[in-house]
Amino acid sequence: MIKVPAVGVSPRPSCIVLGAGGFLGTNLCRWLVASGARVRAFGRRFLFPRELEGADLFQGDFSDPLALAAAIENHDVVFHLVHATTPQLANQDMVGDVQRSIVSSLVLLDISRRLGVKRIVFVSSGGVVYGPAELIPTPETAPTDPISAYGVSKLAIEKYLALYEHLHGLDYRVLRVANPFGPFQLPHKNQGIVAALISRALNDESIDIWGDGTVVRDYIFVGDVIAALAAAATDQSGTRIFNIGTGQGRSLREVIAAIERQLGQTVQIEWKPARPVDVPTSVMAVDRAREVLGWVPKTSFEEGLRETIAWWQRRS
């Protein structure tokens, strides 16, 4: 069992999760509650409100500074999990993405500094910040040349976090998370491919897939991501940025085959042309997280898939 985050002076650590209504947020809040932390769940809407029992639900918009300030007050650790948009939509409205992602995060930093927040843990995206990487698996030191506006804004937020620490001493950690999957992930605007494949298959529906299925991703079970978030919240090292993935690449065709194998049925695919925002291969080198955080991914892909399918089967 992973230890409870011990940042702060209060007898029980107090955390706020921004973007608590979504996939990672729901999982993180549940884990924090179970570990005895005081947790405020902040979100525009909650996909699974009943699953957040024990957390203090606070409905608000990330881009509303007053709501954000009211929610953050008296919390030590801020988990910033907000994805204001998707890679596809960010490219269509880059200015809007700057406003919702970068500007809102700058406001968050200013609020956090004024309210004496002790640490911000930011979920960045390993799949987009590097762009088409030369080195696979890709280490944290690789060049960051995103081919999506989503990647540029994630990267800019990382840089502003470093700047706020430099100027104002606001502590932070960045997790560049690979492709997470697991319970509470819903297929949404071309994201969450594992969830989409399972749910469509269970409903005997077909699914659109962009590209020819050869894109390789680093799929990581959500339980392992949550463990990394908890480790990042208490880390006392001088390191700030960590890749979080399995270090193993898997093509989309392999993912489809694995799901079909476990379900014992075929998934109907409608193949569509590739999108320019997708890099061909994205796999994280995770040596740094292992060495510094003492974190390793513990769930095999097949095992994670079983747990995810079981969750979907309970829902239907």
Add this chain to the structure above:
Amino acid sequence: MIKVPAVGVSPRPSCIVLGAGGFLGTNLCRWLVASGARVRAFGRRFLFPRELEGADLFQGDFSDPLALAAAIENHDVVFHLVHATTPQLANQDMVGDVQRSIVSSLVLLDISRRLGVKRIVFVSSGGVVYGPAELIPTPETAPTDPISAYGVSKLAIEKYLALYEHLHGLDYRVLRVANPFGPFQLPHKNQGIVAALISRALNDESIDIWGDGTVVRDYIFVGDVIAALAAAATDQSGTRIFNIGTGQGRSLREVIAAIERQLGQTVQIEWKPARPVDVPTSVMAVDRAREVLGWVPKTSFEEGLRETIAWWQRRS
């Protein structure tokens, strides 16, 4: 003599210089006019309007999309030289800096794409994008970890330029220029230290200097920067980012001593505490520009200083 930019199909290349009213802009417009190019000078205000004879002056604000679009229409090459703020001010208002620098540049990219601009040449800042570099002189491949909001926004604009080329084929070059000095530079909001030192000395005034004078910078004469801009406008290589400097570091104390030597008088200094936005040392490695653009800085520091002092003496 450097060749006239030959981008575009018109018999005379048509260029627009954004930020034409300032130091680099004035020098660039004068050079372009002298080389026979058709030049539009776009700026909020022009420090030296009479020196821009032969250029088509277009008064407008960079953050006004309609003015920008009207100005850019029918131009092949856009020189983006706008500094919407200073490093010091950007840190005090990061959100404002995002709006004026990043968002306005995104609007520029969109306008340029729609109007069929053939190339954007963007002046980034070698002194801020790298942050406190481990490797001196610093190559283009060094990590980019700015310690000022100004540096983060320059870097974000570089990334969006790459993204626009990837998504929409909009061609560009980035010059990470070191510390330029020369005629038409006015001391302004703690920038342009060479100009400030010379003008104060000639007026027998004292000057405030932050830090103890040990900060090392790569001072490059403006004529060499303009040559690099011209070379970048016509470059046909696959390279996009170039450091532009001399490769030689010089402490502020050395600069002061050189100016005192040439003027034959002492400069009165009021020493102030160092600012957190200043990296201790910034020197550009310029091998890439030499190899790819065939560009080398030709003016020695002493020679550039003589020309700059002569310009100030003609003004007073």
